[in-house]
Amino acid sequence: MANIRDVAQRASVSVATVSRTLQHPDRVAAKSREKVMNAIAELGYKPNLMAVKFRSGKTQNLVVLVPAVSNVFFARVISGMQEAAAEHGYAILLANTTGNEDIEQQYAKMVSTSQADGLIQLRANNPLDKSLSNEFGLLPMVNACEVMQDTAFPVVTLDNRAAANAMTTHLLELGHRHIAMIKGPQSSPLTLERLAGYRDALHQAGLSVDESLLFPGDFTLSSGFDAAQHILSCSPRPTAVFCENDETAMGAMHAFKVNGLRVPDDISVAGFDDIAFAQYCDPPLTTISQPAEEFGRTAVTLLLDVLAGRIRKAPRVIMPFELIARASTGPAPQ
């Protein structure tokens, strides 16, 4: 590959003039500029950006840790990030962590090893966060979607508690009194928040929480399917199920139908996220809509603010949610 010295030689100028032609064209005479441009074209010269980044200490890369790129909601968030990053000349290095801490660490290290300028985490992860602080303070990181309660990092999130409360209240208003819940991954703060919202709503309605109606799940279709099987054997059988995401809800809905129940006549099902499939399943899913792409855009913007030193105190950006009532929820059966 031709380098800047080859170009300089061919154009009979110094390397500085070549560099200036590319960086500050106005600081070089028109005829030198032309000679340089010709030489560049003739040699097919492309600056080695690795060298530029090394020299400048800025990589223009952002690492994004995603628990599962196959999660449709995350996929939308990533799209938003990619857009916002591209607008500012940054590239996204995507890490599909699958919850694996080794992978998380491997990619998180890209920041401390100067391969990336900053980090966005789509999942609250305490151990990782701890190891990311050093004597100079915290690494440039933003925590999005699923966030930690007390973190020094900027955060962009949803009021999951309020959203879960709204959905549970929706079910209560439809007359449901036995509302099961299929939770998200154990350790996740997001799960706890949504669970808290569910409890809040029941308490506000003067009802107590039946702990036996809380079922474990992990955001996958199959975990929703499995949890639903357990729900079917409850007695009395719940008349509604609130799932912590849409995949789980669709898995559960399928299990109910396989077992001969009608949704929502026999049992109502509600989800969370409003993925594209939610409005195309049968029946269309009542769910909470989140501005996924906007989440991504905001997270990137926030991180760039951090990198530019434009932020003094870590902000918490709360994105709006909307309850989308579709056909999967209906009045409680008599």
Add this chain to the structure above:
Amino acid sequence: MANIRDVAQRASVSVATVSRTLQHPDRVAAKSREKVMNAIAELGYKPNLMAVKFRSGKTQNLVVLVPAVSNVFFARVISGMQEAAAEHGYAILLANTTGNEDIEQQYAKMVSTSQADGLIQLRANNPLDKSLSNEFGLLPMVNACEVMQDTAFPVVTLDNRAAANAMTTHLLELGHRHIAMIKGPQSSPLTLERLAGYRDALHQAGLSVDESLLFPGDFTLSSGFDAAQHILSCSPRPTAVFCENDETAMGAMHAFKVNGLRVPDDISVAGFDDIAFAQYCDPPLTTISQPAEEFGRTAVTLLLDVLAGRIRKAPRVIMPFELIARASTGPAPQ
């Protein structure tokens, strides 16, 4: 940030010894090694990998161009890539191109500007391919999933024509004679291949192709929904629809149900890809299963072979497919 010279000074050795301690520990005396390791720990030294990569000319990065990360099939392919790449110490730089050629070019340039070692394209794209050849030959690139017919690049693909033939034959065997098809994006070779397979099957059965039964689509749920509306107004109405991917099929199925048709009693629907949702929708979708993760793994392996110069002639790896018959297809109504 502490650099290698700081460590050398602190350990009272030369930079070479520090470097050797990290690269070839066996070539340095045990007691020096210990001094160095202590100094590294005390200073919290982390090698600047940007410098390493610049020096070595190897970035250990692979760029992957994906039309849409939100496509569930692609998400699985990406997972496979990430795994295989990580095993070999490579990172994936993911580009969500959304079919935008500027974005494709931007990311593809990362190879020629030494920011990445190689490129994987999940979509056949002739214009891009053309610009990727230079006087030294072709860029290190692998074309996966959707591939060009006559390309000099290694390719990992499916026999889409045979798979579409198999699915169409399946529908023919169920007695269907009016089989509509919802196609993929216009320009895509994959669309043409699957269409060819559909034609083959009809011809083999001694039937002619009714061009009015071919409907445009773009792999999204909504395009399937829209196409289905048109299918409903055909007369006679087709008794089966073969969709070029599962999202399209699910969108179409939803449209049929909204319009009071029963699947498969009134109309059969078949998809392609076997995404997770396919077995959890109602009715579960008959589709073609592709080893998505294996696609990703293979593409990465192939690219690493290219980079290592282990490949003489561009191979075409054909992955196996399987027809998964579920409940969305049934005998043709009388």
Add this chain to the structure above:
DNA sequence: CGAATAAATGTTAACGGTTACATCAAAATA
């Protein structure tokens, strides 16, 4: 014990850009 050999360590030049500073020529001013 001294020479030959092996092992450990040090010195330094790359890698490909950017940019502060030096230099030089031309234009402007006295």
Add this chain to the structure above:
DNA sequence: TATTTTGATGTAACCGTTAACATTTATTCG
């Protein structure tokens, strides 16, 4: 014309690491 100012260009140091080569130190053997 001599002097200053301005603009264009060149020289070389620097970013952090690696590794070829030089040098020193330890070990083996005659």
